[in-house]
C-alpha cells in the first residue's frame with residue numbers, strides 16, 4: 001500500500017470520501033463497518049454517553065457514514081443510553097442513495113437478546129420507519145409481541161443473538177452494507193465472530209481517565225483480526241481513522 005499521509009479536512013468532503021470507498025458484501029452476509037469515537041486514553045463515554053467526546057469533525061463523519069449503509073445497527077444498551085430516534089438524512093443524501101439503488105433511508109436494527117426495549121421509545125416514533133429488532137428465541141413472548149406492533153422482528157439464536165445468523169437474514173433481505181454504531185458489548189461479539197470488515201475510529205483530543213469502557217468490551221481476549229489503515233483525516237486536533245479488511 002502507498003504510504004498514507006494525514007489529510008486535512010479542508011481538502012476533503014467526508015461524504016465524498018466515504019462514498020468512494022469500496023465495500024464488497026460477501027454472498028452470505030453484508031459488509032460490516034463499525035464507527036466509534038474515543039478519548040485519547042480510550043474512553044468511549046463520558047458520564048454514560050458519547051456526546052462528551054463529540055466535535056464538528058466527528059459529527060460530520062458520523063453523518064457521512066450514516067448515508068452509506070442499508071442498515072444502521074446498534075446494541076440495545078446504546079439505543080437506551082443515547083435515546084436513539086428515527087434516522088434523518090437530508091434530501092440530497094436520500095437522492096444519492098436512490099441513485100445508488102438503495103432505499104432513501106437506512107433501516108435501524110437493534111440487537112436485544114431480551115427484547116428489552118420500550119415500544120413507546122423515540123426509536124419507534126415514526127411508523128414509516130419501522131426499526132428491526134434482532135432478538136432470541138428465549139426472549140419473553142410478551143416483550144416480543146409488544147415490539148412486533150412497532151418493529152419487524154428477526155429471531156436469531158437462543159440464549160444470545162447469533163450474529164452470523166442475524167447477518168445472513170439481513171443479507172437475504174437484500175441488505176448489503178451494515179454500519180454498526182456500537183456499543184462495546186455488541187462490538188465485542190462482532191470481533192469474537194470475526195465480523196468486522198471496517199472500523200472507523202475517531203480520536204477526540206481529550207483525556208478522561210476513570211473506568212469508562214473501550215470500543216469493544218467482553219469476556220474474551222486476544223487478537224481478533226488485523227486491519228489495514230486506509231485513511232487518516234485530521235481536523236482541529238481530531239483524528240479520523242479508517243481501518244479496513246484487505247480485499
Ligand SMILES: NC(=O)c1ccc[n+]([C@@H]2O[C@H](COP(=O)([O-])OP(=O)(O)OC[C@H]3O[C@@H](n4cnc5c(N)ncnc54)[C@H](OP(=O)(O)O)[C@@H]3O)[C@@H](O)[C@H]2O)c1
Nearest residue numbers: 036037048049075076077078112113114161182183185186
Ligand atoms: N463512543 C462511542 O462511539 C459509543 C458508541 C456506542 C455506544 N457508546 C456508549 O456505550 C455505552 C453502552 O455500552 P453497552 O456495551 O451496554 O452497549 P451495547 O453493546 O449497545 O448494548 C449491550 C446490549 O445489547 C444487547 N446485545 C449485544 N450483543 C448481543 C448478543 N450477541 N446477544 C444478545 N444481546 C446482545 C444486549 O441487550 P439486552 O440487555 O436488551 O438483551 C446487551 O445488554 C453507553 O454509555 C454509550 O454511550 C459509545
